Amino acid sequence: MxxxxxxxxxxxxxxxxxxxxxxxxxxxxxxxxxxxxxxxxxxxxxxxxxxxxxxxxxxxxxxxxxxxxxxxxxxxxxxxxxxxxxxxxxxxxxxxxxxxxxxxxxxGRSRNDQILVATRLWLKDRLARVAALCRESAEIALARAEAESTLPLPGYTHLQRAVVSSCGMWWAAWAEGFIDDALRAQQTLAWVDANPLGSAAGYGVNLPLAREHTTQALGFGRMQVSAAYAQLSRGKFEMAAIEALSSALLDLRRLAWDLSLFTSAEFGFVKLPSEYTTGSSIMPNKRNPDVIELMRATYAAAAAARTEIEQLLSLPSGYHRDLQFSKGAIFHAFGRGLGALELLPDLLRNLEWKPDAMRAALDPSMYATDLAVDLARQGMPFRDAYKQAADPARWAQGDPDASLAARVSPGAAADLRLDVLRARCEALG
The missing domain is CATH 1.10.275.10 (Fumarase/aspartase (N-terminal domain))
Incomplete structure (x- = not known):
């Protein structure tokens, strides 16, 4: 050395x-x-x-x-x-x-403000990428929601068959989720976008440092004013960035869970792109959804990183060497997280539905809620309608297209409000 x-x-x-x-x-x-x-x-x-x-x-x-x-x-x-x-x-x-x-x-500078400014610049770059990937994923989901708005898909609660749903509803849900995730990443970026350079070791220096210049030259939105708070903010803004990443990874985890189920032989609703599957080392018949399983697992890395940084922050004011360990945590979280999010857009573009299997899974019980609502609309008190619709003798194989066409509440299958979601997506810039 x-x-x-x-x-x-x-x-x-x-x-x-x-x-x-x-x-x-x-x-x-x-x-x-x-x-x-x-x-x-x-x-x-x-x-x-x-x-x-x-x-x-x-x-x-x-x-x-x-x-x-x-x-x-x-x-x-x-x-x-x-x-x-x-x-x-x-x-x-x-x-x-x-x-x-x-x-x-x-x-006029310390390694303390050097690492602070490098970390903020790095996080701005990564958060911008999170926002861009979430917006891209939302745009794909919106396009597919429009194209497949009336394709029937069983809706589940508690992993039990519940009501007739649609691919349009499924896609719209992820579109709105990833719009929210992109917005959160952008808002967190704006919060992180403060220049700590010139705060030195947390107490300033006896020089009239040109902090306004470095703020502008490095593309920061504002100067982090208090030299002491520059040190206090360390760890705090890293956790906020990880939380924004985690928001997207939570949605990715749930989406990956759906696809894990839907690609199984027991469901058989989805075919994954071949490059998103792998073979078994011993079973010649297998194609495994390894990519989406690792996507599902990625949130764990972000959660662990946030916990690690949080545990480092049991400190008084000023700089402490404990904070050195925060670097590895954010690299691990964003390395894993962005690696997974980078693969998401192509997965969403290229997964294929199996409509025959989806329609075959729509059993008569899934129309019971429609029946109860229809009786209530005709004037029967809903609790009485509920009891009548709960009787299996009244169930009959319904028409999924008619069921979806009748679901007119805002945000439901017949009124997805994709224009509203598209406007929010475009407003992300």
Whole structure:
């Protein structure tokens, strides 16, 4: 490992202790590295504005940071155990290439606000992707709801046959769910969109830092004003981002459960795209819905990550090294979560219904609720109508198309209000 930024003459460094302190930090910082480079550029520009850096020094720093980013993308520069973390790697590179100009880059900042700004930039990028994937999934669901609005599908409660439903209702439900998820991701992004750079270690510095410039240069919506709150907010905004991701993953989990059931031989309602299934290592007859089963499991990673960060936050004000462990949690949550959400749109586009099996599952009992409502509409008190409709002797095989056409309450099969949902989807921007 290169010399530590904080190492002073006479201070002994124990390799075992340092390995424990560093942990996986330098590996995890690969996720943040390009954002850290971008924040360093903005910070350098601010230092030049207040006279800490000369114009030619800023030009050199900009050039070397751009080269470092290119080298990193191309694999020519590797963030590895030579460095304590990503922040020290950037500073070491600048010192190596620029000498004193590189030694000035850390003026007015701490690794505390460096990690805060890199984390917020990273989360903004990920939350934008969550929102985009949820909107794409909602758009596909809306299109299929319109195309398949009258295709009968058994409706279940408690996993028991309940009433005649439709594919249009099924698709509309997921459309509205993913619209809500996209909106939540966007709202959380707007909340995270505050610039902590310039708060240093949580107490500011005795320099008139150009915080307004770095806010604008890094594309933040506002400046996080209080230097002390910048540290207090750590963990809090990561949990909020994970909760927004979790909202989408909860819907994905329930959708995956439906498909797990519907693709079984006992239901036989859905055929999955072949690439979303795998074979058995021993049973030649099997095609397993492994992809949707792992989609179903993905929420667990987000829930675990949120719990891990929450448990870290039993802390007084100010920075504490405990917070280092929050990085791995968000990477794990968003890595798994976005991996699953990336596969969702094509799954929704390409799954196929099996209408004959769906109609065959509509037994006479599923029209009992229609009968009770019809009797009530004719003037019979509903509780009396309910009792009469509960008598199996009154059940007969109904017409699913007629049942769906009669379901005229707003949001039901005959009045899906897809135009309302489409307007909400388009408003997401």
């Amino acid at each position: 290169s010399d530590l930024l904080w190492q002073k003459p006479g201070v002994k460094v124990d390799a075992r202790i340092q390995a424990f302190l560093a942990g996986e930090d330098v590996i995890l910082d690969r996720e943040f590295f390009l954002f850290d480079i971008e924040a360093s550029r903005a910070h350098a520009e601010g230092l030049q504005q207040i006279g800490i850096l000369a114009a030619d020094e800023l030009d050199g720093i900009r050039r070397e940071l751009a080269t470092l980013a290119e080298d990193y993308r191309a694999g020519h520069f590797v963030l590895d155990e030579r460095f304590e973390d990503g922040h020290s790697a950037i500073e070491s590179r600048l010192i190596e290439r620029l000498g004193d100009a590189g030694r000035r880059i850390h003026t």
